[in-house]
Structure formats: structure tokens, C-alpha cells
Amino acid sequence: MAPSPLFVSTSGEKPALLSISFASDPAGSLGTQLMNHDKGSPGEMFTPGYASVGRLLEGETVARKCGVKVGDVLVAVNGEGFRRFKPEHKDEDLDDLTSHMDGMGLKDLDEKARVIAGKKDGEHYTALLGKIKAVKKAADPENPLLLSLERYDWDSRVNSWPRFLVAREGDVPAAMQMIQQHETWRQSHFPVDLTNKGLQDVLKAKAVAEIDVEHEGLPPTVYVSFSKLQALESDHSPQDVVNAFVIFTEELLSRAANPRQPKTSQFIDLTGVSISSGLRVDILKKVYAAFEPNYPETLHKMVMFPVSRVVKLTASGLLSFVNENTKKKFVITDDLDVVCSELGWDKKEVEACGGVTDFMHKHEKHGSTMIFD
Known part of the structure; x- marks a missing residue:
């Protein structure tokens, strides 16, 4: 079929x-x-x-x-x-x-x-x-x-419902409004047209993909390569990235062992990307605007790597639009030990592959059934 x-x-x-x-x-x-x-x-x-x-x-x-x-x-x-x-x-x-x-x-x-x-x-x-x-x-x-x-x-x-309730700190009317808005968004957002050229470019480039790694009890990871997104800059819009992100998030959450507590992590690969000139905050804002109100309490960790300690201060300022509860789940680091600890990866394997980016290439799973030539 x-x-x-x-x-x-x-x-x-x-x-x-x-x-x-x-x-x-x-x-x-x-x-x-x-x-x-x-x-x-x-x-x-x-x-x-x-x-x-x-x-x-x-x-x-x-x-x-x-x-x-x-x-x-x-x-x-x-x-x-x-x-x-x-x-x-x-x-x-x-x-x-x-x-x-x-x-x-x-x-x-x-x-x-x-x-x-x-x-x-x-x-x-x-x-x-x-x-x-x-x-x-x-x-x-x-x-x-x-x-x-x-x-x-x-x-x-x-x-x-329990996740939306937690996201609104137990405020039932606020949580009800949030879940109703989510249901409206879901009806308008799906189905996603996979044949859209910009989305196809993102998927084919594996700029957004799933990391297929055994996680020792930790949730699976959605991978985003900002260097690949930069290379596609003239051929896609932030919405194409959002759609790819939503697709992989939906796929991973649907496989959760406990449907009441589905979780994913997100890995933002900034290899070769300058925070001051290359970090597309507009893309992060778009992704956040889709993820935060529609997938509450499903984020385990968002890891941004590599980010030097000096630049980390700048990155924190650029992410001021993120709420405090979600910020607590952000890990902005240049330490490979921290990355492997947070995402459950084997550091020796990462190093044997030649670094994080090549490790990603080895384990990325982008969904060939979603590619239309």
C-alpha cells in the first residue's frame, strides 16, 4: 500500500x-x-x-x-x-x-x-x-x-487532561480553556500535507529527525540540526520546521509505555552555528508556540549543544519567551558528559563515531514513508 x-x-x-x-x-x-x-x-x-x-x-x-x-x-x-x-x-x-x-x-x-x-x-x-x-x-x-x-x-x-491541569497549576477553568484551545488547534492543524515542498526539503535533509537509540528508561529524542536548517534557509519557512517537529513529536509520544505520562526529549544540534548570527530565534519561537500549549508536560529535556559558557548567557537572554517551568528543562551546555547523562547516550559510542553530529547520523531515523519524490 x-x-x-x-x-x-x-x-x-x-x-x-x-x-x-x-x-x-x-x-x-x-x-x-x-x-x-x-x-x-x-x-x-x-x-x-x-x-x-x-x-x-x-x-x-x-x-x-x-x-x-x-x-x-x-x-x-x-x-x-x-x-x-x-x-x-x-x-x-x-x-x-x-x-x-x-x-x-x-x-x-x-x-x-x-x-x-x-x-x-x-x-x-x-x-x-x-x-x-x-x-x-x-x-x-x-x-x-x-x-x-x-x-x-x-x-x-x-x-x-491531568497534564493540562498540571500546566495550569490546578486551575480547572484555565486548564479547561487550554485543552479546548488545543482541541481546536488539533482540528485545524491536522492532517499535515506531507507533499509540501518546504516540509519535504526539511525531511529529506534530516534537519529534523528521530534519534533511534536505546535510552535506558529515558524518553526518545527529536533531533534538530540548525546547520542543516541554515543550508535550507531560502527553501523553507519556520512553519515547515514546526510541521516536521510536530510530526516526530506525535510519533514518539504515541509509542509511550504509559499514555498518561508520554515524554520526549529534544536535542538542538548547534555544531558549526554561531549563536549571535545563526541561532534562528524565530524558528524556536514558532516551535515553542506550537509545543508549549499543545503538548504540555511531555518535555523531559531540551538539550542545546555545543554552547560555550560565555555564549550560554546570550542564549539564555534570547530564550526569554520561554516560561519558567519549561526553562527548568532546558540544558544549554558544551559538556558532552552532560549531554549523554541527560539523554541516556553512551559517551564512548559518541566519541567512537567522531562526535555528536556523526553519532546523530548513525542513529537518525527520519521516516522514509514520509518522503515523496
């Missing part, structure tokens, strides 16, 4: 469905650590259930066998709903990820859309756990434990 000339957002609002049956293993362990979403916190208001998967335990557990992932929301037990609010979509309009379930599918169950509300904080979660324990204890082969879950994308309100 030919690649699409349009890049759509990697996240949507519709969930996917997943069912877990204990029919073949009544005494089996689910093998998850659940998160309690019944604490009365404003961050819970868009979570449809009172519990979600916070961690998968090691071993041959039912959860691992059934394909459960971190972030999946538990919404029903044996066909009885334990929801905060009614589902927004009909089951027939959603993908069902359940491969098999002893002849019973999630869509065959009654009452799973039931809403329970009005109890004190914590009592809904307790009722959910109580139902699970009661079914397990009964050990009825005709009525095995059956859990219904929903899986939401990283930028759905279910998963993104």
Missing part, C-alpha cells in the same frame, strides 16, 4: 475495547497494579472508570496473556458497569481488541454501561474491587470473572 500524503494525529478520542476472561484460568492472577481514580481529584473528571492499569507485574499473568497495557481503564465486571459517566460511543463503532474469550465478547454483555455515582470518595473503587473479589471467591465455572476495559490514546481527554 502506498504511503498516505497526509499525516494525521496519532491520537483520537475513541477508545478501543478489551475483554479479559478467567474462564480457562479461574485461579489466575490478573497481574496488574491498579491505580485508584476515586480520590475526588479534579484530574479524574474525564476518566470513565474508577480504576486503571498502573503497572503490569512480571510473570505469566492473565493480563499479559490478554494484551493488557498500562493505562487501560476498568469499566465493568461480569457485565456490570462501574463507570463514572456513560460511554460517548456505541460499541459497534469501536475496535474490539479481544482476540478470543471462550465464545463471549465484550459486545455481548448487558449493563456494562451502568454508571455508579453519588458515593463518597473511595467507595466506588471499593465497590469495584469488592465485585471482583466476590466473583473470584464464588469460583462458579458458569460465571467466571470477566473484566471489561477501555483503552484510550495518549492525547485523548482521558489521558491528557
Whole structure:
């Protein structure tokens, strides 16, 4: 199949469905650590259930066998709903990820859309756990434990709302305005036309790319080469760089192990670039204007390298448009040890490659499916 000339957002609002049956293993362990979403916190208001998967335990557990992932929301037990609010979509309009379930599918169950509300904080979660324990204890082969879950994308309100709330320091009205503005931006920005000449030039030059490196638990990195952007200066606009940046950010965030806490780092390669004459602040402002309001709390670190200690003072002044919380995540340095520590790179490999730029060339992954000749 030919690649699409349009890049759509990697996240949507519709969930996917997943069912877990204990029919073949009544005494089996689910093998998850659940998160309690019944604490009365404003961050819970868009979570449809009172519990979600916070961690998968090691071993041959039912959860691992059934394909459960971190972030999946538990919404029903044996066909009885334990929801905060009614589902927004009909089951027939959603993908069902359940491969098999002893002849019973999630869509065959009654009452799973039931809403329970009005109890004190914590009592809904307790009722959910109580139902699970009661079914397990009964050990009825005709009525095995059956859990219904929903899986939401990283930028759905279910998963993104807590990040917007943090970005607005817990101010619910301000966070609501921010997320609504983001949703408007998302509708107007996507899909991105990959055939745009300026964007194609940026992608072909690998001026913006993904760094495909094992990170030892640290998030993946979006790479930006300012020297390559300088070489393309007459053939692209700052918006082309923004679009490339958004594309790679979307791709990396969509792969996050935890959709509630997706993270990326950004590496700004300033090799051969003069801060005073070559640092395109207009590009940084454009990227920041797209990233800050639309991907809040997803930046792990932004590393700018190499920047001498003297020039670092100038760079800090040029970045005065960045808010204080984001500035704390900026690392402006000429120290390779600092770069490798912040991004999880192997310094010996970087040096063996001949430096950061050649290390980037070795590991850059620019997405050949997005190149249109």
C-alpha cells in the first residue's frame, strides 16, 4: 500500500475495547497494579472508570496473556458497569481488541454501561474491587470473572487532561480553556500535507529527525540540526520546521509505555552555528508556540549543544519567551558528559563515531514513508 500524503494525529478520542476472561484460568492472577481514580481529584473528571492499569507485574499473568497495557481503564465486571459517566460511543463503532474469550465478547454483555455515582470518595473503587473479589471467591465455572476495559490514546481527554491541569497549576477553568484551545488547534492543524515542498526539503535533509537509540528508561529524542536548517534557509519557512517537529513529536509520544505520562526529549544540534548570527530565534519561537500549549508536560529535556559558557548567557537572554517551568528543562551546555547523562547516550559510542553530529547520523531515523519524490 502506498504511503498516505497526509499525516494525521496519532491520537483520537475513541477508545478501543478489551475483554479479559478467567474462564480457562479461574485461579489466575490478573497481574496488574491498579491505580485508584476515586480520590475526588479534579484530574479524574474525564476518566470513565474508577480504576486503571498502573503497572503490569512480571510473570505469566492473565493480563499479559490478554494484551493488557498500562493505562487501560476498568469499566465493568461480569457485565456490570462501574463507570463514572456513560460511554460517548456505541460499541459497534469501536475496535474490539479481544482476540478470543471462550465464545463471549465484550459486545455481548448487558449493563456494562451502568454508571455508579453519588458515593463518597473511595467507595466506588471499593465497590469495584469488592465485585471482583466476590466473583473470584464464588469460583462458579458458569460465571467466571470477566473484566471489561477501555483503552484510550495518549492525547485523548482521558489521558491528557491531568497534564493540562498540571500546566495550569490546578486551575480547572484555565486548564479547561487550554485543552479546548488545543482541541481546536488539533482540528485545524491536522492532517499535515506531507507533499509540501518546504516540509519535504526539511525531511529529506534530516534537519529534523528521530534519534533511534536505546535510552535506558529515558524518553526518545527529536533531533534538530540548525546547520542543516541554515543550508535550507531560502527553501523553507519556520512553519515547515514546526510541521516536521510536530510530526516526530506525535510519533514518539504515541509509542509511550504509559499514555498518561508520554515524554520526549529534544536535542538542538548547534555544531558549526554561531549563536549571535545563526541561532534562528524565530524558528524556536514558532516551535515553542506550537509545543508549549499543545503538548504540555511531555518535555523531559531540551538539550542545546555545543554552547560555550560565555555564549550560554546570550542564549539564555534570547530564550526569554520561554516560561519558567519549561526553562527548568532546558540544558544549554558544551559538556558532552552532560549531554549523554541527560539523554541516556553512551559517551564512548559518541566519541567512537567522531562526535555528536556523526553519532546523530548513525542513529537518525527520519521516516522514509514520509518522503515523496
